[in-house]
Every structure is written in structure tokens, then in C-alpha cells.
Amino acid sequence: MEHAPLIDPFARPIDYLRVSVTDRCDFRCTYCMAEHMQFLPKKELLTLEELDRLCSAFISLGVKKLRITGGEPLVRRDIMTFFRSIARHLDSGALRELTLTTNGSQLARFADELADLGMKRINVSLDTLVPEKFAEITRWGRLDQVLKGLEAAKRAGLKVKINTVALKGFNEDELFPLIDWCAAEGHDLTFIEVMPMGEMGEELRLDQYWPLSDVRKAMAERFTLTELDETTGGPARYVRLEETGQKIGFITPLTHNFCESCNRVRVTCTGELFMCLGQEDNADLRAPLRASADDAPLIEAIRAAIARKPKGHDFDYSRQKVKGQMSRHMSHTGG
Numbered sequence: 024m025e026h027a028p029l030i031d032p033f034a035r036p037i038d039y040l041r042v043s044v045t046d047r048c049d050f051r052c053t054y055c056m057a058e059h060m061q062f063l064p065k066k067e068l069l070t071l072e073e074l075d076r077l078c079s080a081f082i083s084l085g086v087k088k089l090r091i092t093g094g095e096p097l098v099r100r101d102i103m104t105f106f107r108s109i110a111r112h113l114d115s116g117a118l119r120e121l122t123l124t125t126n127g128s129q130l131a132r133f134a135d136e137l138a139d140l141g142m143k144r145i146n147v148s149l150d151t152l153v154p155e156k157f158a159e160i161t162r163w164g165r166l167d168q169v170l171k172g173l174e175a176a177k178r179a180g181l182k183v184k185i186n187t188v189a190l191k192g193f194n195e196d197e198l199f200p201l202i203d204w205c206a207a208e209g210h211d212l213t214f215i216e217v218m219p220m221g222e223m224g225e226e227l228r229l230d231q232y233w234p235l236s237d238v239r240k241a242m243a244e245r246f247t248l249t250e251l252d253e254t255t256g257g258p259a260r261y262v263r264l265e266e267t268g269q270k271i272g273f274i275t276p277l278t279h280n281f282c283e284s285c286n287r288v289r290v291t292c293t294g295e296l297f298m299c300l301g302q303e304d305n306a307d308l309r310a311p312l313r314a315s316a317d318d319a320p321l322i323e324a325i326r327a328a329i330a331r332k333p334k335g336h337d338f339d340y341s342r343q344k345v346k347g348q349m350s351r352h353m354s355h356t357g358g
């Protein structure tokens with residue numbers, strides 16, 4: 024059924040939804056998770072059918088871009104059933120883009136099917152190209168598995184963006200190797216500033232903080248950087264490296280540059296809708312989903328929540344407070 028599109032109180036159309044389909048992951052990246060995690064009981068998670076209803080409701084309300092994330096989305100059991108089903112909205116033209124943020128570990132298995140069902144681009148998180156360092160930072164991951172996944176993605180025709188968390192003393196020396204490798208492979212590259220979470224202990228945290236302003240400075244020693252105006256509606260800023268023509272993104276999660284054009288909301292794997300990354304306010308969509316097979320209460324709950332979407336982040340928040348919020352977000356919504 025067609026509904027009036029979602030427009031927030033500041034006249035911003037909401038057409039980008041990011042959905043976490045699981046809190047589980049097959050990696051334990053040190054900056055993200057503790058090694059021994061307590062995951063949510065299954066009944067708390069939205070079922071695949073509930074996720075489909077929820078995403079379909081948003082699409083009927085004008086969402087055009089849907090990003091699936093986690094945890095690691097591709098380790099959720101039967102997740103391809105969800106993807107196959109939700110792809111009907113690509114076929115109908117209601118959804119413009121279906122995409123994925125993944126650690127790449129399962130891509131060798133799923134890349135072909137994802138491409139077949141209409142996915143065009145994916146984000147793959149990769150912080151190092153050195154096998155031992157990869158094992159160290161992900162605790163449970165193996166680089167060769169991810170590289171095989173990336174090859175499969177490329178063969179399947181998926182455009183890849185590599186997301187690299189900038190970590191001082193860890194991948195500082197790989198700045199140029201990563202840029203060169205992405206150029207050779209035809210992947211885009213975005214650096215993410217590390218946020219204080221996971222279980223690294225305070226000292227290591229401080230040691231690993233590598234501000235993206237410093238990453239840029241280091242880049243400028245070898246390349247001529249041209250600032251690009253474009254945004255993808257997301258939090259990234261871009262520069263072009265004139266010597267290679269590569270476009271490099273920078274995401275500084277704690278600096279909020281694009282509130283005025285914010286078109287996005289996110290839903291956790293338990294059905295909490297967050298209207299703004301930097302604020303606590305959220306709406307429970309699981310209750311209306313479970314209360315009725317009819318979507319009317321769900322759509323009403325979504326509209327009521329969007330009517331509360333704030334203008335932007337509260338810049339008076341202490342960094343400490345923002346930190347706490349970010350951790351909650353990241354652990355359940357996948358960044």
C-alpha cells in the first residue's frame with residue numbers, strides 16, 4: 024500500500040534506513056567487542072519475517088536506500104531468505120538500493136547470490152593487509168578468508184568500499200599500502216576514526232587514537248588532496264587524490280557534519296528505532312510488530328517517532344556522554 028512519505032519536522036525526507044539484523048559476529052575486533060560476549064536471547068531479536076515487515080513498511084513510507092548491518096549480518100541463520108524476499112522491492116522499483124556492511128568472512132559463499140538479487144555495492148571492513156595483524160585485531164578472523172570473499176565479490180560484479188578504522192601504531196604504516204591495494208583492486212576506501220569502546224583498556228585506547236586530521240596530513244605528504252563537496256547523505260567527507268584519481272572517504276563518528284541534510288534513521292536487531300545517532304531517544308517498533316499482523320500500528324509508531332527526529336546532535340553534550348551513547352548504538356546497530 025502507498026503511504027505519504029516520511030518527512031521529519033525540519034522538512035527532511037527520510038529515505039535511508041540502516042537495519043541491524045543480528046548482534047552476533049564471527050569476529051571479535053578488539054575496538055568493538057569483548058572476546059566473551061553475552062548476546063541477546065533469540066526471542067528478543069526480530070524474526071526474519073518481522074525484519075521483512077519492518078523494512079517493507081519503511082519502503083512503503085518512502086525509504087529508497089536500505090543498508091543491512093549487524094553484528095555480522097551474513098552470520099545470521101537463513102539471512103539469504105530475508106535478502107531474497109526484500110529484493111522484491113528492488114524489482115518493483117520501490118527501493119533504489121539494497122546494500123550491506125560486512126566483515127567479508129562469508130562473502131565467498133554469498134557474493135554471487137547477493138549480486139543476483141540486485142545488490143550493487145557493499146561495504147567491507149578491513150583494517151590491515153598483514154595476516155598476523157588481522158588475526159590480532161579481529162581475534163577470531165583470518166585475512167585469507169576475507170580476501171577470498173573480496174575476490175568473490177569482485178567476480179560477482181559487486182562494487183566494494185573498504186572501511187578501515189584508523190588505529191595509531193597499528194595500521195599507521197599501512198596507509199599507503201592500503202591506498203595502493205585499493206587502487207589496484209578497484210575498491211573505494213574510507214577511513215573511520217576509532218571510537219572509544221570494545222575492551223582494549225584505557226591506555227591502549229588512547230594509544231590507538233589516530234585523528235583523521237592526522238591521517239589526512241600523512242596522506243598529503245605523498246598525494247595532492249582535493250576536497251570534494253559531495254556527500255552521499257552519510258557522515259563521510261571525501262577527498263580526491265589527484266595523482267591516482269582515487270576518492271577517499273573520512274568518517275569521524277563523533278563529529279557531526281551533516282545534520283542539516285540528515286535523511287537517515289536506524290533500527291537495532293531488537294526493533295528499536297533511533298532517529299539520531301547522537302541522541303538516546305528511540306521508539307520500540309517490536310511491540311507494534313508483534314501486537315498485530317496488520318501494519319497500521321507499526322506505521323503509526325514509525326510516523327510518531329519521525330515526528331520526534333531532532334534537528335541535530337546536541338553540541339553541548341560532553342564527549343563523555345556522547346561516548347556512552349555511541350557504544351550503545353554501535354553494539355546493537357553495527358556502526
Ligand code: SAM
Pocket residue numbers: 048054055092093094095096124125126127146147148149186187188215216217218219220221353357358
Ligand atoms: N560486521 C560488520 C562489519 O564488520 O562491517 C558490520 C558491523 S561493524 C560494527 C560496522 C563498522 O563499525 C565496521 O567498519 C567496524 O570497523 C566499525 N567499528 C566498530 N567498532 C568501532 C569503533 N570503536 N570505532 C570506529 N569504528 C568501529
